[in-house]
């Protein structure tokens with residue numbers, strides 16, 4: 237599998253998202269601009285974005301296919317859009333470089349084994365099976381990244397971006413004549429990104445993505461076991477019930493949940509997770525917002541994800557989830 241992976245497999249997504257991470261997460265501002273220490277921070281932010289994107293997953297074209305030609309063209313188009321931004325803000329260039337460097341080991345054997353955590357089997361690398369889904373994902377990610385890169389970061393308060401962690405508690409419906417519902421913790425923690433758009437002072441849309449990894453029992457002869465992964469993406473409409481420092485809220489949303497297993501691999505190989513199953517669910521939430529200061533909000537929430545409303549592919553299981561969660565959101569423009 238190794239030699240068949242190709243360098244431009246992710247099109248323009250790594251350099252674009254790397255520049256976004258450099259812009260918002262490496263301490264760039266008017267005082268630190270054009271300092272070489274900040275280029276190093278931008279480079280590091282770019283490399284972290286590569287890790288996050290690999291876990292998130294994309295379509296992986298194989299060498300010599302027309303799909304690879306498509307993503308190569310996307311990469312060139314991306315560079316065309318990035319060039320003026322790189323010229324204006326060199327930190328963005330270093331973010332893009334940091335985001336591209338990890339994939340060099342797919343093309344050139346620098347070390348005897350691959351080193352990057354999503355390339356050596358340590359952490360599974362997400363993979364979309366369907367080319368159209370992969371191309372669409374890149375189009376959305378790239379356009380949104382370009383939009384963020386061209387925004388003026390002084391216009392604070394309309395958008396918030398941050399990290400969230402959740403505890404998943406699933407329940408199985410056991411049909412033993414009585415219709416039992418058995419609650420159990422299916423995974424300790426999932427982590428992901430959160431994005432909020434403020435509509436008005438007490439109403440907002442939010443987007444959450446979470447990924448959790450669970451190890452299946454070890455398989456003999458393999459260094460890394462199979463991991464089960466779930467990603468959830470949903471859009472929720474939330475309404476704050478008060479607008480003083482501590483703000484309770486309720487919300488309603490819906491989204492898609494993707495399920496996949498990683499390949500069992502030997503050390504040094506890429507552990508891909510292919511998301512084969514997906515389902516639609518309703519999401520109901522309640523919680524409290526704490527405004528730490530003008531720029532930072534802590535969100536403590538409890539979300540109920542309904543059993544599947546329908547399946548986009550294979551049937552999974554009629555399981556609902558209760559997920560207590562904690563998110564830290566930062567105003568970013």
Ligand SMILES: [Zn+2]
Nearest residue numbers: 290338339354
């Ligand atoms: Zn990679």
